[in-house]
Amino acid sequence: MAEETNKEEEKIESEIEENGSSVEDLQKELQECLKQKDEYLAGWQRARADFLNYKKEEAEHVSNLLNYSSENFIFGLLPILDSFAMAEKILSDEAKKDSNIQGMLQIKNQLLDFLKKQDMEEIKSLGEEFNPNFHEAVEEVETESEEPGTVIEEIQKGYTLQGRVIRPARVKVAK
Numbered sequence: 001m002a003e004e005t006n007k008e009e010e011k012i013e014s015e016i017e018e019n020g021s022s023v024e025d026l027q028k029e030l031q032e033c034l035k036q037k038d039e040y041l042a043g044w045q046r047a048r049a050d051f052l053n054y055k056k057e058e059a060e061h062v063s064n065l066l067n068y069s070s071e072n073f074i075f076g077l078l079p080i081l082d083s084f085a086m087a088e089k090i091l092s093d094e095a096k097k098d099s100n101i102q103g104m105l106q107i108k109n110q111l112l113d114f115l116k117k118q119d120m121e122e123i124k125s126l127g128e129e130f131n132p133n134f135h136e137a138v139e140e141v142e143t144e145s146e147e148p149g150t151v152i153e154e155i156q157k158g159y160t161l162q163g164r165v166i167r168p169a170r171v172k173v174a175k
Contacts, residue, residue, distance in 0.1 A: 071161055074120055077111065078167060082156060084108040115159075123158035125151045125169040134158060136168040146174040 088105060095101055123134045130137060130149050138155055146152050151171045158169025 067162070070118065071166060074115060074118060074159075074161060075166055077115065078159065081108070081111065081115075084111070085157065119162045120166075121160050123160060123165070123169045125154045125158065125171050127151065130171070130173045134160075134165060134168055135173075136170045137173045138170050139172045140175040141172050142175045148174055150174045 084104070084107075088108070091101060096105070125135060128151050130151055135151060135158065141152060143152060150173065151169075152174050153172040154169055155172065156167075156170040158165065159167050
């Protein structure tokens with residue numbers, strides 16, 4: 001039996017010597033495969049990150065597009081609000097009691113409620129200090145009752161939508 005074991009060992013040793021270069025080749029090939037695997041994995045990870053960034057950018061783009069279209073729609077309603085405000089301003093107290101006029105004013109209130117739900121707010125102007133980010137001065141008026149730079153009259157209401165000014169208030173400012 002010892003003789004058989006020695007013969008098998010000699011046979012294995014001779015095969016290793018004959019195929020020694022094959023083992024080295026296999027090790028090189030394995031190293032190349034591992035290197036290639038790492039490259040493919042890194043490329044896949046970059047492609048996945050790029051795709052996730054693309055999805056995020058597209059979602060933001062769609063959101064901006066919806067906000068833009070909403071802003072244009074609301075901006076188109078502002079002249080209607082201005083007309084309601086002018087009509088309400090010239091109505092006498094007696095006329096405001098008329099049911100037709102009350103109906104008209106109710107429509108105005110419904111429109112304002114709708115716009116508030118869209119996150120639109122009026123810019124407060126009267127009695128406030130002039131702020132060029134929210135106000136557009138159309139005239140400076142000399143007055144002793146107000147401090148200079150104070151808004152004394154609002155010509156046209158201004159509005160913000162989701163915190164951004166979509167139309168500044170047109171005002172008269174104390175000189």
